[in-house]
Amino acid sequence: MNPAIAKLQHITQKHERLIIGLMSGTSLDGLDIALCQISGAGHASKIKLLHFITMPFESDFRNRIRTIFAKRTIDQQVFSGLHAQIGQVHAQLVLKALDEWGIAPENIDCIASHGQTVYHAPISLTHDETYPNSTLQIGDGDHIAVKTGIITLSDFRQKHIAAGGEGAPLAAYGDYLLFGHPTETRILLNIGGISNFTYIPSKDLNQQTYATDLGPGNTLMNQYMHMHYGKEMDENAETASLGKINQLLLNQLMEEPFLNLDFPKTTGPELFNIKYFEEILAKTELSSLSPEDIMATLNAFTAQSITQAIQRAIQSIKNFKIYVSGGGLHNPLLMKQLKEAFPHALLSFEHLGINPDAKEACLFAILSNETLVGSPANVTQIHNAPAVCMGKISLPY
Template sequence: MNTQVEKLYRIAQKEERYIIGLMSGTSLDGLDVALCKLSGSGKETKLELVAFDTLVYQAAFRTYIRLVFSKRDIDLQILCGLNAYIGHVHGQLINDALAKWGVSADHVDLIASHGQTVYHAPQSLTHDHELPNSTLQIGDGDHIAHHTGLITISDFRQKHIAAGGEGAPLAAYGDYLLFSDQLENRILLNIGGISNFTFLPNGSSALQAYATDLGPGNTMMNQYMKQHYNQEMDSDAAIAQTGKPHPRLLAALEESEFLNLGFPKTTGPELFNLAYLTQKQQQSGTEDLSKADIMATLCHFSAQTIVKGIRRQTQGMDNVAVYISGGGLHNPLLIKLIKQGLPHYKITSFDALGLNPDAKEACLFAVLANETLVGQPDNVSTIKNSPAICMGKISFPY
C-alpha cells in the first residue's frame, strides 16, 4: 500500500483529528487559518478551535489576484501561474502560522483548503444554459501539500456542482451538523464580500435547513474604497457614516432580478460590482453624488438586502435568533442598520455560540474535510436543495 494512503487510513481511525481549515474570501483581505480539533462525524461532530489567525495578504499579491478576479477577459498565462502561486503562498502562510503558534506540523493531520474564488458562474447568474453550473477556486492543493508536508483536501465546491448543486454557499453542511438547536430557529448570517445565511429550523419544525446567498455584503463597498480611496475597506464605516443614503439610488440598486428570486440562491461579485453601481447611478440620475453619500447608500443597500431576506424566511416564526460572522460584523454602521431593521429579533455575534466569528468559515471547511474522511453522505441528506455528498479532492505531499 502507498505509505500516504496508509497514513490517511490511520488518520481516519483516530478518535481526534487536528485539521487546519483555510478560507480566503472575495474580500481578498487575507488567509484565515484555523487549527481545529475534531472528533466524531455527522450530528456527533465535536469541534474545538485550538488556534486562529488571519494572515494579511501583501498588496502585490492582491494586485495579482485582481488581474483575474471576477473578470471574463483575462490572461490565461496569469491564471495558470496564479493557481500554482496561490498554493505556494498559502502553504507558506500555513507554515508561518504553525511557527507563530509553536505547533509542529507533525501535530497536524490534514489541511482543508477552500482556495481563492476567481469566478462563480451558476446558470442562474450567467443565463447560459449551454454550459453547466460552474465555479473556479484556485490555489492548487498539491502545492499546499508539498510545501507543508501535510495531506490536503481542497476544491470542495466541484463535487457540489457535479452532484447538481450551484457550488455555493456550502455553509449549510457544517452549520447544520454543529449548530442546530431544539428550541431556537436560527439564522447564521455571514457577511463577507457576499452576504449569506444558513437557516436552521428548531428541532420540532417540519422545515428543512438550507443556506442561501442574499446579495452584496462588503464587496461593493470594498471595490468603491479601492477605486476612489486606494484603501481595502471603509474601516469602522468612517466614510459611510459621514454621508447620507440617496433614496433614488438605493431604490435603483434594489431593482435586481436576483434579489426577487426565491431561496436558496447564489451570486457573486460577477453581478454586484462597480459596473452595477455605475448602471444604477445612470438609471437614477445620481452620477454627481459625493463619495461619502455613495458609500452610505451602498452600506444601506447591503443592510436592506440582509434585513429583507431574513424577514422573508422568518415571517410568522417565534424564537428567532440571528448570529453574525464575517468581516461585515466589524462595520458598525452595517450592524446598526441590520438591528434597526430587525428590532424584535435576538441579534448577536457568533461568539454567543462559542466560536470566534472571524474563524467560522475556515472552521467549516475543516468540518467538511472531516466528513470527507470519516463521514457519510446521509449525514446531510435533509438539507434543502443541497446534494447529500462528501466533498473535496485529496492531495498527498510526496
C-alpha cells in the same frame, strides 16, 4: 502501501483529528487559518478552535489576483501561474502560522483549503445554458500538500456541482451538523464579500435546513473604496458615516431582480461589481453624489437586502435568533442598521462558541472531517443541496 495512504488510513481511525481550515474570501484581504480539534462525525461532530489568525496578503499578490478575479477576459499565463502561486503562498502562510503557534507540521492531520474563488458561474446567474453550472477556486492543493508536508483536501465546490448543485453556498453542511437547536430557529448570517445565511429551523417546525446567498455584503463598498480612495475597505464605516442615504439610488439598487428570487440562490461579484453599480448610478443620473453619500447608500443597500431576506425567511416565526459572522460584523454602521431591524434577535456568532472571524475556515475543516470519517447520509436533510462528501485529496509524497 504508499506511506501517505497509510497515514490517511491512520487519521481516519483516530478519536480526534487536528485539521487546519483555510479560507480566502472575495475581499482578498488575507488568509484565515483556523486550527481545529475535531472528533466524531455527522451530528456527533465536536469542534474546538485551538488557534486562529488572519495572515494578510501583500498588496502586489492581492493586485495580481484582481487582474483575473470575476473577469471574463483574462491573461491565461497569469491565471495558470496564480493557480500554482496561490497554493505556494497559502502553504507558506500555514507554515508561518504553525511556527508562531509552536506546532510542528507533522502533528497536523490534514489541511482543508477552500482556495481563492476567481469566477462563479451557475446558470441561474449567467443565464447561459451552453455550459453547465460552474465555479472556479484556484490555489492548487498539491502545492499546499508538498510544501507543508501535510495531507490536503481542496476544491470542495466541484463535487457539489457534479452532484447537481450550484457550488455555493456550502455553509449549510457544517452549520446543519453543528448548530441545530430543539426549540430555537437560527439564522446563521455571514457578511463577507457576498452576504449569505443558513436557515436552521427548530426541530419542532418540521422544516428543512437551507443555505442561500442574499446579495452584496462588503463587495460593493470595498470595490468603491479601492477605486476612489485606494483603500481595501471603509474601516469602521468612517466614510459611510459621514454621508447621507440617497433614497432614489437605494430604491433603484433594491429593484435588482436577484433579490426577489426564491431561496436558495447563489451569486457573486460577477453580478455585484463596480461596473454594475456605475451603470445604476448613470441610470439614476446621480453621478454627482459625494463619495460619502454613495458609501452611506451602499451600506444601506447591504443592510436592507439582508433585512428583507431574513424577514422573508422567518415570516411568522417568533422564537428565532440571528448569529452574525464575517467582515461585516466589524462595520458599526451596518450592524446598527441590522440591530434596528432585529433589536432582540441579533447576536455575534461568538455566542455559539466560535470566533466569528474564524467561522468560515472552521466550516471547511468540518467538511474535510466529513470526507475523512463521515458519510453523505449525514446531510440528507438539507433542502436543495446534494448529499455528498466534498474535497479532493492531495498527498504530500
